[in-house]
Amino acid sequence: MKRTGNRQLSLLPGAEADAAPTPGAVAQVFDPARLTQARHLAGKTKKEVAEAVGVTPAAVGQYEAGVTKPRPDLLPRLADELNVPIAFFVAGRPHARIDASGAHFRSLRTARAWQRDKAIAHVNQVGELTLALEKRVQLPLVDLPGFAGGEMHSGVELPRSPVEAARALRAYWGLGAGPIPHLVRHLEAHGIVVNTPPPDHADREVDAFSTAYLRPIMVLTANRTDDIYRYRFTGAHELGHLVLHGDTAPGDTQHEREADTFAAEFLTPRSSILPELPPRADLRRLAELQRIWGVSIDSLLYRCREVGLLSDQAAGRAWRRLAQLRQETGFATESVDRYPGEQPVMLRQAFELAAQETGLTVPALAQELGWSVERTREVLGLVHQRPVLRLVP
Numbered sequence: 467m468k469r470t471g472n473r474q475l476s477l478l479p480g481a482e483a484d485a486a487p488t489p490g491a492v493a494q495v496f497d498p499a500r501l502t503q504a505r506h507l508a509g510k511t512k513k514e515v516a517e518a519v520g521v522t523p524a525a526v527g528q529y530e531a532g533v534t535k536p537r538p539d540l541l542p543r544l545a546d547e548l549n550v551p552i553a554f555f556v557a558g559r560p561h562a563r564i565d566a567s568g569a570h571f572r573s574l575r576t577a578r579a580w581q582r583d584k585a586i587a588h589v590n591q592v593g594e595l596t597l598a599l600e601k602r603v604q605l606p607l608v609d610l611p612g613f614a615g616g617e618m619h620s621g622v623e624l625p626r627s628p629v630e631a632a633r634a635l636r637a638y639w640g641l642g643a644g645p646i647p648h649l650v651r652h653l654e655a656h657g658i659v660v661n662t663p664p665p666d667h668a669d670r671e672v673d674a675f676s677t678a679y680l681r682p683i684m685v686l687t688a689n690r691t692d693d694i695y696r697y698r699f700t701g702a703h704e705l706g707h708l709v710l711h712g713d714t715a716p717g718d719t720q721h722e723r724e725a726d727t728f729a730a731e732f733l734t735p736r737s738s739i740l741p742e743l744p745p746r747a748d749l750r751r752l753a754e755l756q757r758i759w760g761v762s763i764d765s766l767l768y769r770c771r772e773v774g775l776l777s778d779q780a781a782g783r784a785w786r787r788l789a790q791l792r793q794e795t796g797f798a799t800e801s802v803d804r805y806p807g808e809q810p811v812m813l814r815q816a817f818e819l820a821a822q823e824t825g826l827t828v829p830a831l832a833q834e835l836g837w838s839v840e841r842t843r844e845v846l847g848l849v850h851q852r853p854v855l856r857l858v859p
Contacts, residue, residue: 487553489538496541497557498532500836504548504555505530506587509580519543554836560597561590585675585685591837592661593679595813595845598835602824603816608657608681611638612709624709628724631709632731643738645759648807649698650686653705658682660701660810662802664849676704678712693799695762698808702729733761734769743770747784753796763788763797814847 505515505526512526519540528534536544545552599605611622611634622638624631636643639656646652650660659681676684684704686697706728711721739759743766744751752763752770759766764785771781791797802808820826832842843849 487556489541489552492541492552492555493535493538495557496529496535496555497561498530499561500555500557501526501536501544501548502530503561503587503590504544504550506580506583507550507591508548509584510548511580515544515547518547549838550841551832551836551838553833556836559834559836560594588663589661589675589677589679589683589685591841591845592659592683592685592813594835595842596659596681596683598831599813599816599820602820602826605659605681605812605816606655606657609639610656610658610682610708611635612712613678613682626710628706628710628728629731629736632706632728633735635705635709636732636735643735646733647760649701649733649760650808650810653684653701654810654812658684658705658708659812661685661813661845662810662847663687664844676707678708682708684708692801692803693762694802694805694808695756695760695765695800697802698760699729699733699762699765701808702732705729705732730761730765730769734759734765736769736773739766739769740773743773743775745775747776747780747787749784749788749791750796810847813845817846817848 505512511523512530513523516523516526520543521536521540525534529536541552541555545554548554596605611624622634624634624638639652641652653660661683663685676682684701686701686704703725706725707721710724710728739755742755747767747770749763752766755766756763767776767781767784767788770776771778776784788797792799817826817828817831828842828846828848829839832839835842837845840849
């Protein structure tokens with residue numbers, strides 16, 4: 467067993483992939499769901515795919531429904547159009563099937579259906595990669611009260627109140643009542659798979675989403691604002707969904723408010739933050755607290771209004787003043803890339819352990835998954851620039 471940080475990864479036996487199949491062989495074992503997944507990942511409509519490969523949209527629909535199979539000569543064209551290897555369409559490989567109705571999306575109202583489909587296709591691939599790695603490496607056990615698939619059952623049931631649930635989870639995870647320096651590291655340490663797509667591959671309208679598969683999966687994008695404080699709050703927001711709404715259908719605006727309430731209490735417990743909040747709209751003091759607690763000044767202003775330190779009018783004036791200071795030192799947006807403690811590493815470290823102990827390579831893993839090497843590196847997190855070391859206090 468090899469310990470990596472505060473997570474334990476232990477080696478399991480695994481197998482290498484088969485050779486790439488021919489178009490004729492793929493046609494015989496064509497998986498309709500793989501075509502749908504590839505199309506969603508590419509963000510394309512059936513009509514766009516049909517026009518690119520020279521068939522009708524109805525024909526593409528029949529391929530995806532399993533009514534008919536594409537001819538062997540069409541498969542290389544489909545693969546090229548959707549930027550996947552031809553082996554991507556082969557049936558028989560483990561296929562994560564997470565439906566959009568089971569995923570919680572932040573900013574759901576601004577995301578279009580095709581963007582949600584693309585996001586779900588991405589999280590399906592995260593699930594497939596996780597399964598492939600778990601054949602070789604023991605990932606951290608899922609230790610999340612309320613998650614039915616968890617491998618550790620403490621008997622703890624979190625309260626239904628967002629505030630009380632946040633306090634109870636903090637206590638259960640032993641986080642104390644102070645700032646949480648590396649939120650993503652804590653999520654991974656408790657078995658939650660966190661994935662951050664490269665900015666160029668994440669849709670701006672899909673802020674984040676989470677779902678429960680064989681283990682909890684959370685996708686956080688830094689693309690929308692690339693703001694470390696918003697990113698951390700979003701992570702806590704999705705954690706709220708996982709512990710509060712795992713057995714309910716997503717999309718309810720009340721659920722979104724509850725997840726926000728959970729996130730605020732989880733990151734800044736009222737009993738701890740209240741004595742530190744200024745009695746007036748002191749933005750310089752709030753900028754100091756922003757760096758200490760790892761939450762935005764906007765969130766702290768909301769806290770001040772919530773606890774009665776600021777009236778609605780005073781808070782409104784403070785937010786307008788804050789907007790004027792956005793480019794000044796201490797108030798400008800800080801990139802997520804500058805905070806390595808908030809970058810997910812569990813899947814990458816699992817691959818690196820398997821590579822070290824068994825000789826697993828990215829091309830071999832890509833072939834096993836039916837993905838391109840580039841896509842495999844991307845989902846593993848091997849394409850990200852190494853950030854400058856600056857930790858949240």
